[in-house]
Amino acid sequence: MSRILKKINWMTLLIPVVSVILGLLCGAVIMLIIGYNPVLAYQSIVESIFLQPYYGGETIRAMIPLMLAGIAVAFAFRTGLFNIGVEGQLLVGWFASVACAICFDHLPKVILLPMSITAGGAAGALWGFIPGLLKARFKVHEVISTIMMNYIALYTTAYLIKNFLYTEGERTPTIPAAASLASTFLADLTQGSRLHWGFVVAIIAVFAMWFGLWKTTKGYELRAVGFSPDASKYAGMNVSRNIMLSLTFSGIFAGLGGAMEGLGTYQYMTINSAFTGIGFNGIAVALLGLNTPLGVVLSGALFAGLQTGGMTMQSEAGVPVELIQIIIALIIFFVGSGYVIKWAFGRLSRKGHK
Template identity: 90%
Template sequence: MIGFLKKINWMTLLIPIVSVILGLLCGAVIMLIIGYNPLLAYQSIVESIFLQPYYGGETIRAMIPLVLAGLAVAFAFRTGLFNIGVEGQLMVGWLASVACAIIFGHLPRVLLLPMSIIAGGAAGALWGYIPGLLKAKFKVHEVISTIMMNYIALYTTAYIIKNFLYHEGERTPTIPASASLASNFLANLTQGSRLHWGFIVVIIAVIAMWYILWKTTKGYELRAVGFSPDASKYAGMNVSRNIVLSLTISGIFAGLGGAMEGLGTYQYMTINSAFTGIGFNGIAVALLGLNSPIGVVFAGALFAGLQTGGLTMQSVAGVPVELIQIIIALIIFFVGSSYVIKWAIERLSRKGHKK
């Protein structure tokens, strides 16, 4: 039995690795067909991330919101829910953190910075709480409600900025330095990148997700409700309350992702006419990371590395940067086709044993 479980775990771990390899191979084939050198393209990505401090810093910076968005999706999925509203939760968290920093800009850094971060998480929590309540009380499917909440977030944030926090350039004013996560030390260390202290928040969030789900009684309840609501109800658990709590906590992670963009990368928020895409990419990050905290970190690193390294791929190898999005889409496609990959691996394994 133990050997069987080990086999299942190994197979589960192998699928995303194979998916990444297949995605990169298909990307290489596409480059060859178009007339580009895939070896030079991939070499430029690796060299820029690991040998050029600027691109290394930008990769970590891009990881920060991606990992938090991935944690939001993964947390909900671990409790049997599919949170498609991470994009909207991230946007309201972004605006709330920036607004808090501007409104209370007179406060000292020791108060203002944590207040602004908490405001971002709280706004995301509210945006997760609403579909959680609709699911628990009125049986509204969370996929539908969270998608709708994305659009409400998009236009609500634009309205608030335009009418209450407008600054020249279709954006909010810049936040005060006392609320900023930016760091001259990190910028100098990475030759001028936008890397900021938000990576500390990511580390705390990763540990928090692991601890809540696997080291607390409430985490066990949340996972049990996700696995079997009927059995959990029979065991005396409050299913409705746990559904609301799950999406609320998921929203906190997403809201923190927005706060990291507002307080760290940009220092303001623009009036968006379209989604940022970070929340939707978080779904792919969670999928590739097998909905585990550590897996989400590695998947976020891969996606951020491809996105950042794609800029050097264009300048060095001449490959259009849009091809990176095709490679990412291929990786997600192969992860989604995990059944076929598992079947192929098992078939090859049986042939190897016969020989």
């Protein structure tokens, strides 16, 4: 029995690894077909990230919201829920953090910065709580309600900026320095990248997910409800309350991801006519990371590295940057086709025993 369990665990771990390899190989084949050098393309990505401090800093900077969005998706999934509303929760968290920083710009940094970060997490929590309430009280499926909440967030934040916090350039004013996560030290260290102290918040969030779900009684209860709501209810657990809590906590992580963009990367928020894509990429990050804290960190690093390195791939190898999105899509496709990979490994192992 233990041998079977070990085999299953190894197979589970192999799926994302094989998916990444297959995605990169398919990307290389596409490059060859359209006349580009895949070796030079991938070499330029690796060299830029690991040998050029600017691109290394930008990669870590891009990881921050991806990790937080991935944690938001993974947290909900681990409790039996599928949060498609991370994008909307991220947007309202972004707006709330920037609005708080601007409205209370007279406060000192020691108060304003934590308050602005908290505002972002609280806004995300509210945007997650609403679908949780609908699911718990009225049996509205969270996939439908969270998708709809994305559009409400997109247009609500645009309306609020345009009517209350508007400045030239279709955006809010720049936040005060007292609310900024930007760092001259980190910028100098990475030769002018936009790396900011938000990576500390992301690391704390990863630890919080791990500790909260696997080291606390409430985390066990949340996972139990997700695994079997009927059995949990029979055991005396409040299923409705736990559903609301799960999506609320998931929304906090997503809202913090938006706050990191508003207080760290951009220092303001634009009037968005389309989604940022970070929340949707968070779904892919969580899937590739097997909905585990460490897996989310590693998959977030991969996605951020591909996106950042794509710029040097275009300049040095001449490969269109859009091809990076194709490679990412292929990796996600292979992760989603994990059962095919399992079947192929099963066939190969049976042949090996003959």
